[in-house]
Amino acid sequence: MNNIIGLVNGGGVYLADDQWTFVDDEVWVTKSRPMILPLDQWQKLDESGTGVRSIHGVWLGPDDDPAVLGPISGELPIIALQFPSFRDGRAYSQANLLRTRYGFKGDLRAIGDVLRDQLALMRHCGFTSFAIRADKCVSDALKGFDGYDMIYARSATTPEPLYRRYNRGHQLATPTEEER
Known part of the structure; x- marks a missing residue:
């Protein structure tokens, strides 16, 4: 994976020196390099203890x-x-569950058919790094974070819906009895 974007201070940056090796088939797994393994292969690792x-x-x-x-x-x-396809949104639900229900705090990476138009929503679902499709330009994909940052519903990154954030902001701006 060489088209990796990560979130740093809320903004997307190109991660030229990503440490992770993506594995999609059976390989000899060692401690010498960190790998991202398929679930079934990862589950078999610690049988030896x-x-x-x-x-x-x-x-x-x-x-x-x-x-x-x-x-x-x-x-x-x-x-x-x-x-597997930009039309398949099941990973959005998986990401939200991992962040909200299971409390996952580590790096959550989107892989596969990841395109610029999906990045803003992926960020709100809890993704923190993105493997952009190999035939797409990373610098162009980074522009996907520029728009659509405010969402109305609550999300993994913004647990309060917009109306609550808006009302709280106006309540703070309303003068108190002493200030009148």
């Missing part, structure tokens, strides 16, 4: 249940969620 699983991340396909990672999500450095 070597502890090698703790330095690797896992990726979930659209049919994988994020509840499998719920109890151990705090131990994972990265979870990648696959978008």
